[in-house]
Amino acid sequence: MKNRILLAGIFLLGFLLPFNKAFLSNQSKDFFRGQEAPIFPLKGRYAEKKLSSYLTPFPVDFSLWLMRGRKYLFRKEFEQAVWAFRKALNENPLSGEAHFLLGFSYEARGLEGLPGDSTAWDELAEIEYRAAINVSDELPARFNLGMLLNRLDRKSEARKEFEYILLVSPNSLFGKRAKIALDRNVSSHFLPQIVSNNSRLEESGNK
Numbered sequence: 001m002k003n004r005i006l007l008a009g010i011f012l013l014g015f016l017l018p019f020n021k022a023f024l025s026n027q028s029k030d031f032f033r034g035q036e037a038p039i040f041p042l043k044g045r046y047a048e049k050k051l052s053s054y055l056t057p058f059p060v061d062f063s064l065w066l067m068r069g070r071k072y073l074f075r076k077e078f079e080q081a082v083w084a085f086r087k088a089l090n091e092n093p094l095s096g097e098a099h100f101l102l103g104f105s106y107e108a109r110g111l112e113g114l115p116g117d118s119t120a121w122d123e124l125a126e127i128e129y130r131a132a133i134n135v136s137d138e139l140p141a142r143f144n145l146g147m148l149l150n151r152l153d154r155k156s157e158a159r160k161e162f163e164y165i166l167l168v169s170p171n172s173l174f175g176k177r178a179k180i181a182l183d184r185n186v187s188s189h190f191l192p193q194i195v196s197n198n199s200r201l202e203e204s205g206n207k
Helices: 002-036 062-074 078-091 096-111 121-136 139-151 155-168 173-206
Strands: none
Touching: 062 078, 062 096, 078 096, 096 121, 096 139, 121 139, 139 155, 139 173, 155 173
């Protein structure tokens, strides 16, 4: 009797097992098919295009910030140039070129003379020119610093910058321009004194 019951159980298990495998297989296929299917259709998502300009930008390196700043300078967008060169210096604080270009941007922005602007652009430019000189002895920075000091009527300080350029690079473009600037500096400084002395001599002679 027990043998009959055991045989009947084995037969029933063998009959039902293929149906269970087929059922489980179909269930798993349906499950993974649901996982693979996109939640939203890939086409027709026009609203997302409006958000494309707000995507987080990729990191920009030093050279790209420098290039971007030069483009702003070319378009005379000096405040944007200041922003770009500051970003460049965040990437490479020891770049004399970036310090020089930032100083130039500051000075150019100040020379615009916009009403109501109380920013000390010339002071900021001087700081960056001197930083460029300290980092890599940039001759363009020395020349621009000399011209800036000359414009601010700090002529003796300006002469030192022009004289240094003439000492280290007299035949270069910067040396030739420094010589012209130095001659004008000396003339503007001493000519009024010569005229004043001549006037005094004439007055004393007339007496």
